[in-house]
Amino acid sequence: MNLFRKNCLSCLILIFTFFITISNGATPIAPAGRSYSCSVINDNKLYVFGGDPFGIIGTPQTIYLDISLIGTPNPWYLLSDIPISVSAANTVFNGNNTVFLIFFNTVYAYNISNNQWYPTGSNGIVPQTRTQATAVIDKSGKIWYFGGTNGTTRIYFNDINSFDTSTYTWSFGSTLNAPTSRFSMVSIMLPNGEILYIGGVDGSTRSHINMAQAIDSLIHCHN
Numbered sequence: 001m002n003l004f005r006k007n008c009l010s011c012l013i014l015i016f017t018f019f020i021t022i023s024n025g026a027t028p029i030a031p032a033g034r035s036y037s038c039s040v041i042n043d044n045k046l047y048v049f050g051g052d053p054f055g056i057i058g059t060p061q062t063i064y065l066d067i068s069l070i071g072t073p074n075p076w077y078l079l080s081d082i083p084i085s086v087s088a089a090n091t092v093f094n095g096n097n098t099v100f101l102i103f104f105n106t107v108y109a110y111n112i113s114n115n116q117w118y119p120t121g122s123n124g125i126v127p128q129t130r131t132q133a134t135a136v137i138d139k140s141g142k143i144w145y146f147g148g149t150n151g152t153t154r155i156y157f158n159d160i161n162s163f164d165t166s167t168y169t170w171s172f173g174s175t176l177n178a179p180t181s182r183f184s185m186v187s188i189m190l191p192n193g194e195i196l197y198i199g200g201v202d203g204s205t206r207s208h209i210n211m212a213q214a215i216d217s218l219i220h221c222h223n
């Protein structure tokens with residue numbers, strides 16, 4: 001092999017390595033402990049978004065852990081940063097490579113396949129800005145965003161708002177038979193279209209809620 005060919009080969013190997021690094025796109029890290037982050041699971045990977053690392057409010061970090069390897073030496077990996085630092089945001093996974101993250105009243109989308117964030121629009125009736133709300137996504141790709149608080153102005157919400165992920169349009173749901181205002185609860189979308197809200201802090205009494213309440217997303221689907 002002459003010198004020229006040798007150099008070409010090294011060059012190709014370099015380019016190849018470069019592409020592998022880019023396509024994997026993830027750097028191993030030892031993340032700081034944190035609260036107020038949010039997460040989704042897909043394909044044996046736990047993705048964690050934002051949160052408050054100890055002593056700091058908000059981070060733009062996206063990290064993941066391969067949960068099939070738990071129990072073996074297994075690093076967290078750093079992925080692309082969220083476009084902004086978030087704390088107490090919400091994430092939902094559409095089952096098809098896209099994670100939607102809602103922070104205050106803005107929705108960001110993350111493509112798991114190419115590790116890229118992209119903005120969504122905000123058409124329709126955009127909900128009032130809030131934190132510590134909760135979100136679920138239904139089979140049709142609608143996100144249901146409920147409750148939360150605006151800490152600054154001490155407003156506590158019990159309105160349900162939906163965001164259509166195919167048109168990026170917000171709609172106001174309804175407060176008909178809605179649970180009382182609350183924040184910091186969790187929610188689960190049941191197969192029959194009901195959304196179950198569990199726990200949280202009551203907006204008027206500030207007491208911790210120890211029961212679950214359901215809302216029917218099919219009834220609350222006003223446009």
Ligand SMILES: *[C@@H]1O[C@H](CO)[C@@H](O)[C@H](O)[C@H]1NC(C)=O
Pocket residue numbers: 096
């Ligand atoms: C998943 O997303 C891809 C690319 O955005 C799209 O072409 C495909 O139709 C989607 N599949 C389903 C089942 O929604």
Ligand SMILES: *[C@@H]1O[C@H](CO)[C@@H](O)[C@H](O)[C@H]1NC(C)=O
Pocket residue numbers: 097098111112113114
């Ligand atoms: C996500 O990335 C994959 C791979 O680049 C691409 O094929 C797909 O269309 C992207 N999906 C969306 C919704 O942009």
Ligand SMILES: *[C@@H]1O[C@H](CO)[C@@H](O)[C@H](O)[C@H]1NC(C)=O
Pocket residue numbers: 104129130131149150151152153
């Ligand atoms: C509370 O409302 C004010 C005024 O609308 C807004 O500037 C602020 O960002 C809100 N805070 C949260 C946490 O939503």
